[in-house]
Amino acid sequence: MRPERPEQHHRNDQYDQHEDPFAERPRRSGRFRVAVAGGAALSLCLVGWLGWQALANSSSDRAGAAAPRSSAAFSEGDLLDPSPAAPGSVAPSGAGASAAAGSPSAAPSGSSSPGGRQLAGRTVLLDAGHNTGNGRHTSDIAKQVDIGNSRKECDTTGTSTDAGYSEADFTLDVVHRARQILRDRGATVVLTQDGDRAWGPCIDERARIGNEAKADAAVSVHGDGAPGSASGFHVIMPSRVVAGKADTSAIVDPSHRLGVLLRDGFKAATGEPYADYIGQQGLDTRGDLGGLNLSRVPKVFIECGNMRNSGDAKRMTDPQWRQQAAQGIADALTSYLTTS
Structure with a gap:
């Protein structure tokens, strides 16, 4: 404005x-x-x-009243134009439309926050779920890895829309957009993969990358592959798991706080409803995900929508909506890191 x-x-x-x-x-x-x-x-x-x-x-008196405002009165967000909608893009609605129009929300708006580089000195891990090359390396991703309380596949191919837009393409695009916003706010952003690997990494390595970076917070971005009648997004938080290599005792509480902020920020930015098929009010807690079990830093997953649902798929294939999704993720991380 x-x-x-x-x-x-x-x-x-x-x-x-x-x-x-x-x-x-x-x-x-x-x-x-x-x-x-x-x-x-x-x-x-x-x-x-x-x-x-x-x-x-x-x-x-008249000269004083007509004097222009100093350039310092403009926030960084005042100078940014919204990304143009792609042909056939979906116009935002509900809370998402309000956020896009600059209406007040629970988190900062605009691709740069009004506070400037308030995340300087903070490190964020963004984990783009799956990899477009996983389907060509099925034997590699099928190997079992230790997640503390069980063993699971290294990774999976992920899901896709009925039209063939893959979860791996979706997650990497959203992560790239969120990374730019967070960098503009001064954060150091670490990715588990940047489209530069033939496949993977495995779920245990994804957790290890965040641990070694000593990230202040981590978010793993996904799209769900539930039945087509199901819709909405949800955030997955770690339950308390103390078994073998896993010990989430220290991160359960901060991860829960991050999860609530992410749920609220994502809904405010996108207008996407809470999942109607899993969790409660957009939140779920699990102890069977290696990326959470093995994390030593506060971490949550977000299933941004059900890619098998026609309504969710239409939104998730829209670049403008993906920018709003990235904004919601970045704003939630900003709120968490500036109040923790």
């Missing part, structure tokens, strides 16, 4: 009306007429000086 122009105040200066010193008078002696003329001259000088002062003050 462009700042409003300052209101200009105009004054109507009122001048005192003085009696005319040269009006007709009874005749007086010469000495008296000289005295009167002298007094009249002094009066005229006084009136002229007062009028000049009033005009000067009036001009000063």
